[in-house]
Amino acid sequence: MVRASVLRYGHRSVRDYRVTSHCALVARAFGAEGITICGEEDESIRRSIEKVSEKWGGTFSVGFSDSWKNEFKKFRKRRNSAIVHLTMYGIPLQKAIGKIRKFGNIMAVIGSQKVEGAVYGDSDFNVSVTQQPHSEIAALAVFLHELFGGKELERKFPNAKIRIIPKEKGKKVLKGE
Amino acid sequence: MVRASVLRYGHRSVRDYRVTSHCALVARAFGAEGITICGEEDESIRRSIEKVSEKWGGTFSVGFSDSWKNEFKKFRKRRNSAIVHLTMYGIPLQKAIGKIRKFGNIMAVIGSQKVEGAVYGDSDFNVSVTQQPHSEIAALAVFLHELFGGKELERKFPNAKIRIIPKEKGKKVLKGE
Numbered sequence: 001m002v003r004a005s006v007l008r009y010g011h012r013s014v015r016d017y018r019v020t021s022h023c024a025l026v027a028r029a030f031g032a033e034g035i036t037i038c039g040e041e042d043e044s045i046r047r048s049i050e051k052v053s054e055k056w057g058g059t060f061s062v063g064f065s066d067s068w069k070n071e072f073k074k075f076r077k078r079r080n081s082a083i084v085h086l087t088m089y090g091i092p093l094q095k096a097i098g099k100i101r102k103f104g105n106i107m108a109v110i111g112s113q114k115v116e117g118a119v120y121g122d123s124d125f126n127v128s129v130t131q132q133p134h135s136e137i138a139a140l141a142v143f144l145h146e147l148f149g150g151k152e153l154e155r156k157f158p159n160a161k162i163r164i165i166p167k168e169k170g171k172k173v174l175k176g177e
Numbered sequence: 178m179v180r181a182s183v184l185r186y187g188h189r190s191v192r193d194y195r196v197t198s199h200c201a202l203v204a205r206a207f208g209a210e211g212i213t214i215c216g217e218e219d220e221s222i223r224r225s226i227e228k229v230s231e232k233w234g235g236t237f238s239v240g241f242s243d244s245w246k247n248e249f250k251k252f253r254k255r256r257n258s259a260i261v262h263l264t265m266y267g268i269p270l271q272k273a274i275g276k277i278r279k280f281g282n283i284m285a286v287i288g289s290q291k292v293e294g295a296v297y298g299d300s301d302f303n304v305s306v307t308q309q310p311h312s313e314i315a316a317l318a319v320f321l322h323e324l325f326g327g328k329e330l331e332r333k334f335p336n337a338k339i340r341i342i343p344k345e346k347g348k349k350v351l352k353g354e
Contacts, residue, residue, distance in 0.1 A: 019195060022312035029309035056309055089341055089348040094330050120346050130330055131341040132206035132233055135199035138318035141311075145319050153271050153307055164266055164308040169297050171266040 002104060004032040004147060006140065007071055009111040009119065011039030016112065022137045023110060024049045024062060030144035031152035032108070034061030038068045057160030068109075072122055080104035082124040086139045087115065090126030097146045100125060108143055110136040179281055181209045181324060183317065184248055186288040186296065188216030193289065199314045200287060201226045201239060207321035208329035209285070211238030215245045234337025245286075249299055257281035259301040263316045264292065267303030274323045277302060285320055287313040 006027040011020050020037060024045065027035045037045065046062040053060050065071050075081055082103040090096075100106065109123060120126055129139040144152060165172040183204040188197050197214060201222065204212045214222065223239040230237050242248050252258055259280040267273075277283065286300060297303055306316040321329060342349040 019199070022196070022314060025309075025311040026315045029307045029311040030315075052310060089344060089350075091343050091345060092330060094327060117347065120348075126344070126346060128341070128343055130206045130332070131343065132202075132334065133229060134202040134206040135314050135318070137199060137312050137314045138203045138207075141315035142318050142322050145322070150271060153269060155307070157309065164305070166268050166305055166308065167266055167303070168268060169303060170294065171297075173266075 002101060002106060002147060004106045004108060004144060005075075006032050006035040007068060007107055007109045008035055008037045009039070009068055009109060009115055011037045011042065013040040013042040017042065017045065019137065021045055021048060023140060025052065026137055026141045027144070028053065028058065028060040030141055031148050031155050032144060033059075034063065036063045036065050036071055038065050038071065055161050057157030057163075068119065069122070075105075075107045078105045081107070083107045083109060083122070084125045084127055084143070085109040085111075085115075085119055085123035086129060086136065086143055087111070087120070087126050088128050088131055088133060089120075090128040092131070093127050093129050093143060093146060096125055096127045100127070101147065106147060108140060110140050112136070179278060179283060179324060181283045181285060181321060182252075183209050183212040184245060184284055184286045185212055185214045186216070186245055186286060186292055188214045188219065190217040190219040194219065194222065196314065198222055198225060200317060202229065203314055203318045204321070205230065205235065205237040207318055208325050208332050209321060210236075211240065213240045213242050213248055215242050215248065232338050234334030234340075245296065246299070252282075252284045255282045258284070260284045260286060260299070261302045261304055261320070262286040262288075262292075262296055262300035263306060263313065263320055264288070264297070264303050265305050265308055265310060266297075267305040269308070270304050270306050270320065270323060273302055273304045277304070278324065283324060285317060287317050289313070
């Protein structure tokens with residue numbers, strides 16, 4: 001099974017709080033192992049995502065870095081790894097995903113509007129989820145969904161204190177250790 | 178081909194500006210025909226999405242409503258229609274999507290944290306994209322991606338003034354009428 005992690009590029013504290021939080025929650029819910037946030041350090045995001053994991057289970061790491069280049073270097077030491085930058089300018093997802101799935105370790109890079117050119121150059125794949133402007137949150141979700149072939153939708157999160165029992169109408173929640 | 182539109186429930190102006198904008202852009206990019214925003218009216222969102230359509234092509238409508246119940250009623254007059262509320266408490270997407278694809282007209286409803294109980298009751302399907310907390314933006318993208326079976330990734334937007342030519346590295350953009 002392929003392993004995935006996420007690098008969030010260019011986080012600005014306060015302004016990007018909600019969007020970066022959504023990115024982190026999507027990374028966790030869709031089966032990535034962790035997110036590294038580059039840009040301004042923002043302890044409140046780490047705390048809020050860690051609270052989610054405590055309650056909803058699983059292990060998901062939130063880290064910060066002041067250098068995406070260092071993160072690229074560190075990641076490249078893993079065996080069978082590929083760095084996938086999600087950008088509307090890249091090769092369409094549906095064309096690239098077959099090749100990408102052959103790697104064992106994927107780091108998905110998501111930016112905001114201004115991503116420096118070197119990120120394009122240093123990534124192994126630049127991949128577009130549509131060639132239209134939309135949302136890095138959506139691009140990440142659809143990318144992970146395709147990477148894991150839909151199996152992430154069935155994923156279990158061990159040690160959850162709360163668990164949803166799917167219902168046609170209304171809400172059903174199981175609580176307890 | 179199934180037709181889709183989106184209802185955004187509970188928009189609060191300023192606080193939700195960025196998240197609702199992302200929802201609208203995702204709706205457009207993933208092939209929905211329009212979005213209706215319920216909650217506080219917010220002309221700045223309409224203007225910014227209309228600017229995107231002018232530049233990037235296609236027809237995509239942005240409307241406001243002060244009553245989701247009216248929108249449900251209006252939508253039900255369409256033939257072969259189904260209202261699909263995206264919520265972490267609902268039936269898993271992978272189980273429900275086969276039935277949903279049989280309808281010709283889909284309205285996807287996305288809320289924020291507090292959605293009143295009647296929305297669950299009045300929707301034809303309550304559908305979960307994972308049973309984990311994440312993002313309505315991501316849920317909408319993955320839902321539309323599954324609804325259209327990936328064909329939305331190939332979608333053309335007529336009358337675009339700007340168009341991206343996918344590239345392995347860097348950016349290539351065609352401009353002009």
